[in-house]
Amino acid sequence: MPALSGELVVFGCASFLALAFALLMVVQKTPVRSVLSLIVTFFGLSVLAILLAAPFIAALQIFVYAGAILVLFLFVIMLLNLKEETADKDDRPVQRTLGLLVALALGGLLAGATLRAPVPPRGPLTGPRIPMPDEIPALGRLLFSDYLFAFEVLSLLLLVAAVGALLLSKRRFE
Amino acid sequence: MTGALPGVAPMAVPPGAFLVVATLLFAIGLAGALLKRNALSIFLSIELMLNAVNLLFLTYARMRGDLAGQMIVFFVIAVAAAEAAVGLAIFVALFRTHRTVDVDKIALLKW
Amino acid sequence: MSPALATALEGAAKIAFVWGVVLGAVLPNLIWVERRMAGLIQDRPGPNRVGPFGLLQAIADILKMFMKEDVVPMYADRLLHTIAPLILLVPAMTTFAVIPFGSSIHLFGRDIPLVIADVNIGILYVFALTSIGIYGLVLAGWASNNKFALLGGLRSSAQVISYELAMGIAAIAVFLAAGSLRLPKVVEYQASGTFLGFLPLWNCFPQALGCVIFVVSAFAETNRLPFDLPEAEAELVAGYHTEYSAFRFGMFFMAEYLNLIAASAMMATLYFGGWSLPGLHPTGILGSVISIAVFAAKTGFFIFLFIWVRWTLPRFRFDQLMNLGWKIFLPLALLNLIVTGALVLWGVV
Numbered sequence: 001m002p003a004l005s006g007e008l009v010v011f012g013c014a015s016f017l018a019l020a021f022a023l024l025m026v027v028q029k030t031p032v033r034s035v036l037s038l039i040v041t042f043f044g045l046s047v048l049a050i051l052l053a054a055p056f057i058a059a060l061q062i063f064v065y066a067g068a069i070l071v072l073f074l075f076v077i078m079l080l081n082l083k084e085e086t087a088d089k090d091d092r093p094v095q096r097t098l099g100l101l102v103a104l105a106l107g108g109l110l111a112g113a114t115l116r117a118p119v120p121p122r123g124p125l126t127g128p129r130i131p132m133p134d135e136i137p138a139l140g141r142l143l144f145s146d147y148l149f150a151f152e153v154l155s156l157l158l159l160v161a162a163v164g165a166l167l168l169s170k171r172r173f174e
Numbered sequence: 175m176t177g178a179l180p181g182v183a184p185m186a187v188p189p190g191a192f193l194v195v196a197t198l199l200f201a202i203g204l205a206g207a208l209l210k211r212n213a214l215s216i217f218l219s220i221e222l223m224l225n226a227v228n229l230l231f232l233t234y235a236r237m238r239g240d241l242a243g244q245m246i247v248f249f250v251i252a253v254a255a256a257e258a259a260v261g262l263a264i265f266v267a268l269f270r271t272h273r274t275v276d277v278d279k280i281a282l283l284k285w
Numbered sequence: 286m287s288p289a290l291a292t293a294l295e296g297a298a299k300i301a302f303v304w305g306v307v308l309g310a311v312l313p314n315l316i317w318v319e320r321r322m323a324g325l326i327q328d329r330p331g332p333n334r335v336g337p338f339g340l341l342q343a344i345a346d347i348l349k350m351f352m353k354e355d356v357v358p359m360y361a362d363r364l365l366h367t368i369a370p371l372i373l374l375v376p377a378m379t380t381f382a383v384i385p386f387g388s389s390i391h392l393f394g395r396d397i398p399l400v401i402a403d404v405n406i407g408i409l410y411v412f413a414l415t416s417i418g419i420y421g422l423v424l425a426g427w428a429s430n431n432k433f434a435l436l437g438g439l440r441s442s443a444q445v446i447s448y449e450l451a452m453g454i455a456a457i458a459v460f461l462a463a464g465s466l467r468l469p470k471v472v473e474y475q476a477s478g479t480f481l482g483f484l485p486l487w488n489c490f491p492q493a494l495g496c497v498i499f500v501v502s503a504f505a506e507t508n509r510l511p512f513d514l515p516e517a518e519a520e521l522v523a524g525y526h527t528e529y530s531a532f533r534f535g536m537f538f539m540a541e542y543l544n545l546i547a548a549s550a551m552m553a554t555l556y557f558g559g560w561s562l563p564g565l566h567p568t569g570i571l572g573s574v575i576s577i578a579v580f581a582a583k584t585g586f587f588i589f590l591f592i593w594v595r596w597t598l599p600r601f602r603f604d605q606l607m608n609l610g611w612k613i614f615l616p617l618a619l620l621n622l623i624v625t626g627a628l629v630l631w632g633v634v
Contacts, residue, residue: 007186015195022199022222026206031214032365032427038218039420041199045225048195051187052236054244057228057251059409064251065225067416069258071423071442076262077214078427078439080269099208107201114193114230119237127241134405135241136466142245154252161256168263171270 011051018044031077035070042066053131056139185236192233199226213265213275217258224254291395299401303381307546313343315542319592326596350535358430358528365428370529370536373421376414377543383410384550385469386580387560390573399560399573400469407466411551412453415506419445421540422525429528438525440603441508447607448505448512451614455495455502458618458625459488459555462634472559480634485563489556491634495621496556498614500590503548505610507541510595514603549587550580557583 018041025037042065049058127146128138143151203226206219228247235243265275272280317332317340324331332339357366387399404410419442426438460466463474471488478486489496505512529537553559560576567576601609628634 005186011187011191015191019195019198019202022202025218025222026202026209031212031218032362034215034218036365036420036424038222041222042225045199045229048192048229049232052192052232054232054235054247055404055406056409057232057244057247059406059413060248060251061225061228062413063409063416064255065221067413067419068446069221069255071416071419071446072258072262073214073218074420074423075439075442076266078423078435080266080275082212082214082275096209100205103201103205103208106204107198110200111194111197114197115190119234121238127245129239130236130241130244131239134465135244136405138241139244139248142241143248146242147245147249150249154249157256158252161259165259165263168260169266 007051010047014044014047014051016044017041018048031082032074035073035077039066039070042070053135056136189233189237192229196226196229196233199223199229211276211278213268213277213280216277217261217265221254221258224250295395295397296401299397299399300382303386303401304378307381307543311546312539312542313347315546315588316343316346318588319595322589322592323596326593347535350532350538353531355531355533356528361430361528362428365424366528367533369421369425369428370533370540371421372424373418374536374540374543376418376421377540377547380411380414380543380547381550383407383468384547384554385472385559386550387573387577388567390570392570398469399577403467403469405467407468407471408456408460408555409466411547412449415445415449418540418544425529425537426525429525431528434525434527437527440514441525444505444508444512444514444603444606444610447610448502448614451610451618452499452502452506454615454618454622455492455498456555458492458495458622461622461625462488462491462629468554468559472554472561475558476561479563485558485561486634487556487558491628492556492621492625494617495625498618498621499556500552502610502614503552504591504594505606507544507548507591509541509545509591511598511601512606513595514600514606545591546584546588549584549591552587553580553583559583 021037021040021044025034025041028034028037042061046058046061046066049055049061127142128135132138200223203219203222206222207216210216210219228250231243231247231250235241235247268280269275274280320342321331321339332342335341335345357363382401383404385398385400385403389396389398391397422441422445423438426435426441429435459471463471465471475485475487480486480490484490504510560580562579565575565579567573625634
């Protein structure tokens with residue numbers, strides 16, 4: 001049993017928050033409330049990222065994921081005016097139960113497998129050691145040296161995504 | 175498995191706990207993706223799965239003492255942004271023709 | 286006294302000081318100052334009924350907010366309607382945690398830096414909070430079950446997202462020059478030398494373009510005129526806060542003013558030297574107090590600028606607003622970034 005420390009308390013609260021609101025997200029009927037539950041989940045994940053010595057990723061999680069991507073989701077939901085999830089007569093209870101069982105089984109399997117897996121040793125593709133007092137300059141250097149090609153391709157990908165999204169959602173005036 | 179690295183203080187929270195949380199989140203996301211009928215809710219569950227994997231990457235990065243894990247998460251977040259933009263554009267286009275986002279009803283490819 | 290307890294007490298004292306000053310002294314007086322300045326600019330008296338020179342107007346406003354009937358529209362989503370102002374208010378309040386409001390003060394044998402939380406992600410914290418504030422706007426519009434409110438909420442959030450981008454890229458140049466994302470380091474950098482020999486190394490001189498972009502984007506971020514189309518009285522009733530009255534409206538009101546104060550503080554910190562004055566090197570407790578006063582004066586100047594512009598300029602149309610944000614500011618901010626990068630490379634800044 002690890003010693004009770006501030007970090008453990010914060011971990012407990014953040015992971016409870018993340019898991020509880022993830023469950024809520026799956027259970028909610030209205031898409032808007034699902035998005036809001038997911039935002040709270042992301043807050044919990046962001047705190048967990050800070051505990052894992054990744055403050056930059058934590059900030060990015062809120063700034064990009066919760067603050068931009070989910071806003072986009074919210075915009076689309078509001079513009080399409082999706083109020084309720086459609087619930088029909090053919091609710092398919094068999095399929096639901098099977099789906100639930102499969103998800104639970106897979107979750108248990110994955111948890112067991114990850115807990116048993118050994119941690120791979122540091123190899124040729126590893127980066128600088130963490131935790132360090134300030135890893136943001138190190139991240140920047142890594143981004144522009146080892147991962148430069150990936151970075152450039154990523155910028156191209158974002159451009160393609162932006163243009164694609166514009167074209168796909170354009171109204172055709174006939 | 176421990177969070178012990180030479181020369182660095184061990185993790186106050188056992189890393190196994192982070193791994194369990196990440197896999198549970200992944201399982202919840204998977205359940206959502208399998209069980210929901212609204213296409214946007216399925217997409218949200220997929221985003222949850224992506225974030226669970228991000229958490230896994232961060233945990234392993236901390237356990238190995240390796241900054242490259244955080245770099246991967248950076249790229250995953252950016253790619254998820256691009257994917258969300260295109261995916262939502264597809265949904266909008268879909269909604270315009272079908273007037274519904276219920277995936278059971280959008281079954282044109284079935285005979 | 287154990288170090289942990291000492292740190293906790295320091296933090297609590299700093300939080301009490303900042304919140305006491307901002308919420309207790311600045312915010313109520315800001316309400317009065319805005320109305321009186323509006324009167325001055327528009328050649329009319331302004332509030333002068335409540336108390337001498339109308340100074341107790343803020344108290345009257347707060348009393349009104351508590352006593353009015355709290356109305357929630359019939360088919361509105363009650364939960365979202367209630368939490369939307371909170372989502373806007375809480376980030377506005379917590380932005381002050383990373384802004385350095387003075388140089389360090391030497392008390393009880395310790396050197397206490399006058400910033401509540403010197404996180405190593407610095408400015409990213411502020412941007413993250415701004416992103417969360419967007420939800421308050423959108424949800425307020427959606428939860429009111431009112432077409433005009435929804436339109437106002439969507440417009441407002443689209444505006445905030447667009448200008449957040451330009452503001453972020455303009456701010457990157459500041460951190461490029463300072464070499465760190467931490468706000469205290471930015472202020473120390475600006476206090477550390479001169480630009481071209483005679484000007485202080487404040488970022489507004491080498492990065493004038495970035496400064497202009499940041500200041501104008503701050504107007505758009507805080508939904509102030511000339512960018513207040515989401516609240517446009519003539520067009521959208523009252524935009525996203527149409528269906529809000531009494532205390533909930535009071536929370537929106539407070540959030541807007543807090544955002545204004547935070548934005549002014551950010552401008553003073555990033556571009557105008559924060560708590561430093563050229564040629565002034567504060568020592569001892571008097572020096573720290575002087576640095577707090579300097580910071581307060583600079584922030585006060587920017588608050589004055591916000592109010593002045595609000596009552597002077599007309600409103601932008603929404604398409605002009607988006608055009609400015611995406612087609613003009615974004616390329617100019619990138620240009621500013623490139624120029625600053627070149628200046629840093631050549632050792633000029």
